[in-house]
Structure formats: C-alpha cells, structure tokens
Amino acid sequence: MAPSATQPLAGRPGGGRRCRGVGAAAAGAGAVAAVAAAAALLAGISLLHSRIPLALVLGGSKLPAIRGAALPRSAAAAAASGLASPVVAVLGANGRTGGLVVEALLKAGARPRALTRSGRWIPPGGGSTIPAGVEVGQADVTDAASLAAGLAGAVAVVFACAYSRGGSPPRDVDNAGLVRTARVVRDQGIGRLIVVSSCAVTRPYAPVGILLNVIGGGVLLEKLKGESEMRGILKGSKSTYTVVRPGGLKMGPASGFAKLEFNQGDTLVGGVQRADVAAVCAEAALDPENRAAGKTFEMYEAAGRNGLLPWYGESKYMVGGQMDCGRMLGTLLDDEAVTDVPGFLPF
Numbered sequence: 001m002a003p004s005a006t007q008p009l010a011g012r013p014g015g016g017r018r019c020r021g022v023g024a025a026a027a028g029a030g031a032v033a034a035v036a037a038a039a040a041l042l043a044g045i046s047l048l049h050s051r052i053p054l055a056l057v058l059g060g061s062k063l064p065a066i067r068g069a070a071l072p073r074s075a076a077a078a079a080a081s082g083l084a085s086p087v088v089a090v091l092g093a094n095g096r097t098g099g100l101v102v103e104a105l106l107k108a109g110a111r112p113r114a115l116t117r118s119g120r121w122i123p124p125g126g127g128s129t130i131p132a133g134v135e136v137g138q139a140d141v142t143d144a145a146s147l148a149a150g151l152a153g154a155v156a157v158v159f160a161c162a163y164s165r166g167g168s169p170p171r172d173v174d175n176a177g178l179v180r181t182a183r184v185v186r187d188q189g190i191g192r193l194i195v196v197s198s199c200a201v202t203r204p205y206a207p208v209g210i211l212l213n214v215i216g217g218g219v220l221l222e223k224l225k226g227e228s229e230m231r232g233i234l235k236g237s238k239s240t241y242t243v244v245r246p247g248g249l250k251m252g253p254a255s256g257f258a259k260l261e262f263n264q265g266d267t268l269v270g271g272v273q274r275a276d277v278a279a280v281c282a283e284a285a286l287d288p289e290n291r292a293a294g295k296t297f298e299m300y301e302a303a304g305r306n307g308l309l310p311w312y313g314e315s316k317y318m319v320g321g322q323m324d325c326g327r328m329l330g331t332l333l334d335d336e337a338v339t340d341v342p343g344f345l346p347f
Contacts, residue, residue: 085109085110085133086111086156087112087135088105088112088113088155088158088282089112089113089137089150089154089157089158090114090115090158091115091139091150091158091159091161091181092115092160092161093114093116093121094114094116095160096251097160097274097277098160098161098196099121099123099124100124100278101158101160101278102114102123102134103123103131104279104282105285106134107282108282108283108286109286110282110286111134112134112135113135113137113154114135114136115137115139115150116138116139117139117140119138120136121134137150138150141177141180141181142168142172142173142177144183144184147180147184151181151185151190154190156191156192156193156286157181157185157190157192157194158194158196158281159178159193159194160281161173161177161178162174162219163217163219169217170222171218171222175223175225177226178195178223178229179226179229179230179233181193181230182230182233182241183233185234185239186234186239189238191238191239191240191290192240192241192242192284192285193240193241194241194242194244194292195227195230195242195244196246196277196281197223197227197243197245198212198220198245199266199269199298199300200266200269200308201220201224201245202224207308208269209308227243231335240290241293242294242295243297244281244284244299245266245296245297245299246272246277246299247269247270247271247298247299247304248271249274249277250274251274253273253275254273254275255272255276257279257280257323257325258321258322260272260276260299260320261300261302261305261318261319261320262299262318262329263297263298263315263318263319264295264296264297264315264317264338264341265315265338266308267309267312267315267342268298268306268307268308268312268315268318269306269308270305270306271300272299276299279325280299280325280329283325287326287329289330291326291330294335294336295335296338309344309346312342315341316340317332317338319331
C-alpha cells in the first residue's frame with residue numbers, strides 16, 4: 001500500500017574559456033568587487049536545512065528518461081490520461097528549499113514524497129494540513145536501510161539535504177549521505193537523481209569558498225567529494241544525475257525562468273530565489289526528454305551575476321533569458337564537454 005499523507009513510510013527514525021590578463025589597477029578593483037560579491041553571497045546563503053540560519057548553500061551521455069510512459073505535465077493531464085502521477089521522493093523536505101521542491105513537484109503534476117528524518121513534514125506555509133497528493137515518509141541519509149525503504153517505488157529523487165549544526169557533520173550528510181543515496185538509486189533502478197549542491201564547490205580559493213569552508217567545517221569540500229563519487233556510482237547504470245548549484249539563496253517569490261541564468265564551469269555566482277531553485281529541480285525531475293541528464297550547472301539571477309574571482313567574466317557556457325526551463329536545460333552541455341574553463345590565475 002502506498003504511504004498516505006499522514007502515515008510515514010517504513011524506515012528507521014533519524015531525521016573557456018581562456019582568460020585575459022589584467023593590469024594591477026584593474027585586478028585591485030576587481031578584487032574589491034569579488035570580496036563584496038562574496039560578502040553579499042554569504043549574507044544571502046543559508047543551509048537547506050530549516051534549522052540552520054548560517055549562510056551556506058547546498059549549493060555524460062543521455063541516459064534513459066524516467067521509467068514508464070511519458071510524464072504528464074499537470075495533474076489534470078494525468079487524470080485525463082488515466083495514468084498515475086509519478087512519485088518523486090524529496091530528501092530534506094523540511095528544509096526551506098526542500099519544502100518548496102515538494103510544492104513545485106505537486107504543482108507540476110507529480111506525487112511528491114516528502115521525506116524527513118522524523119517522518120513528519122511541515123508545509124512551507126506552516127500548519128498541519130498536508131496537501132492532497134503529497135506522501136509523507138521517513139528517511140535518514142546517514143542510514144542505508146532507511147533510505148532504501150523511503151525511496152522504494154520512486155521514479156526520481158531530489159537530494160535537498162544539508163548538514164545541521166549540532167547534528168551530523170558535512171562529511172556524513174553532504175558527502176556520505178549523497179553517496180548512500182546514489183547507491184540506493186542505482187540498486188533500485190530509480191530513473192533520476194537531482195542533487196541540490198552549491199556554487200563555488202570547485203573554487204575553494206575564491207573568497208566565498210574560503211568563507212563557507214571555514215565557517216561550515218569544509219562543507220563545500222565535502223559536497224565536491226560526494227558529487228564526484230556519486231557520478232562514479234551512477235556511471236553505466238540506468239539512473240541519471242543532475243547537479244544544481246545555486247548561488248546565494250533568497251526566500252521570496254519566484255523570479256521566473258526568464259530572469260535566471262545557468263552557467264557551467266563554476267565561475268559565476270549571484271543571488272537566486274529558493275522558489276526558482278525548486279522549480280528547476282522539478283523540471284529536471286519530470287522533463288519527459290530528461291534534458292538535464294548528466295549535467296552540472298550553476299544558477300542565479302542574471303541581473304545580479306558576479307565572477308567568483310575578479311577575472312571571471314563572461315562565460316561561453318552561460319544560458320539564460322528564456323521562458324522555457326526545459327530548453328535551457330537542453331542547451332547546457334554534458335559534463336564531459338565542459339573543459340574550457342579558467343583556473344585560479346588570470347593567465
């Protein structure tokens with residue numbers, strides 16, 4: 001029997017481009033801008049887990065799309081076609097981003113499964129009423145058996161977890177937790193794994209990377225390790241991955257796809273609404289063409305774009321200004337094709 005909106009799932013408790021050289025004066029001015037951008041990002045970022053006010057984010061070839069028939073684009077379409085809505089599991093559903101992912105999936109016609117360590121889910125707007133169509137279950141990314149039970153029957157998984165102060169450290173959640181999740185996804189033949197990570201994970205020498213790793217106990221370093229191992233686990237399997245690396249997270253109304261920009265190479269950053277991150281995750285999980293498969297990208301609002309370092313300017317991998325998120329995802333390159341990116345030095 002499928003879990004109800006009030007009955008938890010079985011499981012254990014637990015909660016380039018080549019860069020141009022710059023003159024000394026330009027570099028100095030750029031450095032000031034980069035530090036300012038890093039400070040703004042730090043102020044706008046907070047851990048996906050709702051209990052953490054700290055400024056941190058989480059932040060191949062085309063593999064098969066989600067199993068079964070083509071996915072309906074709305075609940076009405078699902079009803080009209082006589083197909084059951086696809087179950088998409090959300091790990092970290094009590095986080096501020098995770099909860100919005102649940103809502104975005106429901107709006108898109110999926111049957112989201114909100115998974116938390118406690119087995120209890122609080123909708124983003126508060127209150128105790130679980131919206132019709134939402135399953136609530138229990139899964140702990142530090143416990144493999146709990147994950148196996150919580151993810152059973154899902155066609156896609158959104159990993160929106162983050163470590164919490166006083167709880168499990170980043171190596172257990174952002175790294176090992178993601179690795180455990182990837183193994184369950186592979187072993188159960190789940191179609192897609194969408195990972196909410198963070199910008200700057202590959203740039204620990206950038207101002208924001210230094211700050212977040214120092215304050216967050218090496219959180220970005222652990223995220224990078226987890227991402228790398230996750231890719232190896234899913235390589236050659238029937239499961240695909242997508243890694244979404246948002247910039248500084250904001251809690252407000254969605255700006256909309258047309259105002260967003262995606263980039264690859266981890267060179268650019270900017271603020272972004274959590275609601276927009278959630279909408280992109282839902283698109284990646286449900287797109288019938290699975291156009292985000294095998295891709296890693298940063299996302300932010302185009303108007304607030306900054307380089308992670310002063311000499312990171314325009315990027316040939318930028319995609320934006322489109323109303324169609326699926327088309328934007330399709331324009332991005334597979335990870336293996338993103339090779340021409342700048343290094344630490346501007347030469």
